[in-house]
Each structure stands twice: as C-alpha cells, then as structure tokens.
Amino acid sequence: MSAAPVPRTARRQRLARIALVTAAVTVTAATAAACSTSAARTGHTDVSGGASGSGKKIQVVAAENFWGSIASQLGGSRTEVTSIITSPDTDPHDYEPTAGNARTVSGARYVIVNGIGYDAWADKLLATNPGSDRTELKVGDLVGVKPGGNPHRWYSPQDVHQVIERITADYKKIDPAGAAYFDQRKKAFETETLAPYNRLLSGIKSKYAGTPIGASESIVTPLAEGLGLKMRTPETFLNAMNEGSDPTAKDKTTIDRQIKNKQINVYVYNTQNSTPDVQAQVKEARAQGIPVATVTETLTPAGASFQQWQTAQLRGIERGLAKATGK
Numbered sequence: 001m002s003a004a005p006v007p008r009t010a011r012r013q014r015l016a017r018i019a020l021v022t023a024a025v026t027v028t029a030a031t032a033a034a035c036s037t038s039a040a041r042t043g044h045t046d047v048s049g050g051a052s053g054s055g056k057k058i059q060v061v062a063a064e065n066f067w068g069s070i071a072s073q074l075g076g077s078r079t080e081v082t083s084i085i086t087s088p089d090t091d092p093h094d095y096e097p098t099a100g101n102a103r104t105v106s107g108a109r110y111v112i113v114n115g116i117g118y119d120a121w122a123d124k125l126l127a128t129n130p131g132s133d134r135t136e137l138k139v140g141d142l143v144g145v146k147p148g149g150n151p152h153r154w155y156s157p158q159d160v161h162q163v164i165e166r167i168t169a170d171y172k173k174i175d176p177a178g179a180a181y182f183d184q185r186k187k188a189f190e191t192e193t194l195a196p197y198n199r200l201l202s203g204i205k206s207k208y209a210g211t212p213i214g215a216s217e218s219i220v221t222p223l224a225e226g227l228g229l230k231m232r233t234p235e236t237f238l239n240a241m242n243e244g245s246d247p248t249a250k251d252k253t254t255i256d257r258q259i260k261n262k263q264i265n266v267y268v269y270n271t272q273n274s275t276p277d278v279q280a281q282v283k284e285a286r287a288q289g290i291p292v293a294t295v296t297e298t299l300t301p302a303g304a305s306f307q308q309w310q311t312a313q314l315r316g317i318e319r320g321l322a323k324a325t326g327k
Helices: 011-034 065-078 099-106 120-128 139-143 157-174 176-193 195-208 218-227 235-243 249-260 276-287 306-325
Strands: 058-064 079-085 110-113 135-138 212-215 266-270 292-295
Touching (some): 065 079, 135 157, 139 157, 195 306, 212 218, 235 249, 266 306, 292 306
Parallel strands (some): 110 135, 212 266, 266 292
C-alpha cells in the first residue's frame, strides 16, 4: 500500500529546521561516548537509543533504509546495520535528527549517507562527532555527483552497483578477516539476489528504449536514464517539485499539452510527494488513457528489501509501457 501523499517544503525551510537542531545534536554527540544500550538492533529498525559499538560485528549506520538494506545484505552476520530513515511517511529531505540518532552515529564504525544535499542533517551528525576510526561513505562523492545535481542515486542502476562495490571494499578494510565472506556475499547479491532487478532493467531497456514518458519530479530521472526512456517533462519542473518550489506557468502548460496530445506514453509519479499540481496531472493522464506508474522515496512497504521495492516499481513501469505501446 502506498504511503499518504506528503507535500514537500522548500529547501530553505528544511535547512532552517536543521540549523535549529544542530545545537542539541552537538551537545548529545559530545556526551555520546559515555552512553550505551544493550538493546538488540535489526537491519532496518529506526533506533532511538544508543549504539553499542561493541562486539565483533561492524556497527553500520545508514541515513536511509534503501542504502541500509543493501549494506545489511552485503554484510550478513558480520555486521549490524541500523537505518535512520525507515518509515514511508518520513520525508528524508525534512527529517530532523534526534538525540538517539546522534548516539547511534557516535557508536558506528561505518556510516553511509546519500549526500548531494539530500540528507544534510546526516552531515551535521557526522560533523559534530568526527570519529577517528570511523569509515564514511558519501554516495554523491563516490559517483561524482556534486551539490546541485540529482541526489536520487539509488534510482540509478549504475550508481547502485558502484555503491555495492564500495561497501564491500570498505567492509574488507574494516574487517580483513572477513574478506572472503564479504566477497561471497557480494557475488551472491549481484548474481542471485539482484537477478530479477537486473533482468527487468535490461528487458525494459531493450524493448522500450526511446519511449517518451512524463514524471512528477526528478526522482524518476536517473531511472529513466538507466532504462533508456525519453523524459519529456521539463527539467525545470522536475527540479522545482523536488525542491518544493512552485512550478512555472510555462512548465505546467507544457506538461498539460504533452498529456492532452498524448506526447508521453506513461506518467510516473512519486506518491510521497504528491502536490495538487501533480494530482491534477495524474488525473488528466488517466482521463486521456495514459498509464500511470508510481514510485516512492524510500522502501515501501517499510519492511521491504531494496530489490523487492525496486522490482515491484519496475514491473509497474513495464506494465504501463506494455499497455501504451502494445509491445
């Protein structure tokens, strides 16, 4: 079931809220070394208590659960992975870190954040507690996307595979004794676990490359590029929706024309950022007989794995393309 639509605020409002919590986070991080808890942690649980940092397992914290899911599956029994953002109802852009989050990060040996301005609150947590023995992975830096670029790298198949390679390499450096184990986990994950995901990617690309689509925001752009689909929605509109800004009248007119004249074959929208403008486009697309497919910002349902979530969305896009093209 899709999460209820969550309108997104402008980035300047997000940054203002982050600034308000920075002082509290700083105080918490300063005393975090003395705090611990014996509570058990699972791979995709949003932990509000402290991180133990003890034992032989690598304590891993991922800012978002899509990266946490991958990290957990690659790490297996030699890691304990905690994801901070786990609920489909939580917008990672707007998240305000808690004191518990600060303690969790302080006890981590390995931290994964998306970067590119997507989770600036996570940067604040890292900056207030620069652990000397902690390894940090910023996905944006890894894949070479600078601030201002499209932050939704988990929707880029190429970038996902880069992240898999780096996480495995980092695990092997942190835990050399487990190198062979991590190599085996990576091989199984890429060749077996992700097989349905990879088949869908290649199948859609080979069958529907060049097919024009429309979208509600820039979250769809990396996936469209990976599938070889032609994005017709103006980039300025996609970016405005991602930033929480008002789209221009010109862009809305362009999209209305594309839908009315059926210049797109499928419309894809993020159900977690469904504004009145987007809802109007979805309604019009359906009225014109244009198939509508959905994606979400984070794992949906909350307990899903990365591959379950992605393959379900890819199948929805594939069905829409098949219906629209007759292929």
